[in-house]
Amino acid sequence: MNDWITTPITDDLLRGAAELERTEHGLLPHRLPAWARAQCADGQLAMVEAQPAGVRLVFRTRATVVELDVLPTKRGFAGMPPRPDGRYDLLVDGQPAGQGSVAGGNMLTIDPRSGTATMEPGPPGTLGFTGLPDRVKDVELWLPHNEMIELVALRTDAPVEPVPDRGGRVWLHHGSSISHGSNATSPTATWPAVAAALGGVELVNLGMGGSAMLDPFTARTMRDTPADLVSVKLGINLVNGDIMRLRAFTPAVHGFLDTIRDGHPDTPLLVVSPILCPMHEDTPGPAGLDLDELSAGRVRYQATGDPADRTAGKLTLTVIRDELARLVAQRAADDPNLYYLDGRDLYGEADFAELPLPDALHPDTATHRRIGERFSKAVFAAGGPFAASR
Known part of the structure; x- marks a missing residue:
């Protein structure tokens, strides 16, 4: 040409x-x-x-x-x-x-x-x-x-x-590899992209595979990023990375949210707990690749922690959901624009029976779509925390 x-x-x-x-x-x-x-x-x-x-x-x-x-x-x-x-x-x-x-x-x-x-x-x-x-x-x-x-x-x-500014709302989201899009087959098939399209918003995706660790620099990046809507999906990387105990987790979440609020004091802010992941519901991390499965040409993860260590403060998904729900309820008394969503409302036991996680950790494309559709219905639709009418 x-x-x-x-x-x-x-x-x-x-x-x-x-x-x-x-x-x-x-x-x-x-x-x-x-x-x-x-x-x-x-x-x-x-x-x-x-x-x-x-x-x-x-x-x-x-x-x-x-x-x-x-x-x-x-x-x-x-x-x-x-x-x-x-x-x-x-x-x-x-x-x-x-x-x-x-x-x-x-x-x-x-x-x-x-x-x-x-x-x-x-x-x-x-x-x-x-x-x-x-x-x-x-x-x-x-x-x-x-x-x-x-x-x-x-x-x-x-x-x-360049396309002129359409004046639409910007949604800033942070999460783990699932928010990043792991195992989805294309970039618009990840659950945040699906939800953003259904919600009619501009997506800024800070999903970081293996790296949703409550890092202060991530919170400061979110603080400084212009956004009309903000969400954080927390938990799975803290468990499968086995990086902290409950004693450190609670103040770290408070600090993360405080930093975001420094830049977005009145913005709707949604905290989402982990979706169902049976291997880590009651078993701490760390998670690792199953080397026997890898030798057979398959990628599959497994939890290697001891459930008895929960008494010593090790994190599981059940522990994290309970603490996030409590923490958000505490903060919401003084923050009317703070909301909580249980990740099992996006993908729970019935979903796992129908659409199991292929590698025991990440959803496939069909499950990404289901999660995105449910998020949009729960969060962007009328009555949701990110509804346009708010």
């Missing part, structure tokens, strides 16, 4: 990212700002905050052809079959208009037996969409939620411009 227009990728074309880092190859979207990343040297956090869950390119154009050059960084487990390539979801005027993937790229291979990881570099690739409607339209290109993506070049066959 001879009439390509290459448009620089700038902040005003990107939604859901805190900042862009210029790399050797292009631009890497981050969901935590640099000052926050500098406060934690954990490799898991560094990986997942740079996986662009909820991040999308948004622009207005007459273009019928859109191409995006990217360098993905993918991950997998040693000895396991490769994971499917991450998917990109294209929306035109809010409606699904295509999907695609990019092969190749860098490959991060994790060996859970030795605890080591190796990186094999690879080349950039190109994602292309053709046959788009020949009219002025708003285009959203959602990036894969489970791969790091360096944005190299955006090309179209007609000029691109």
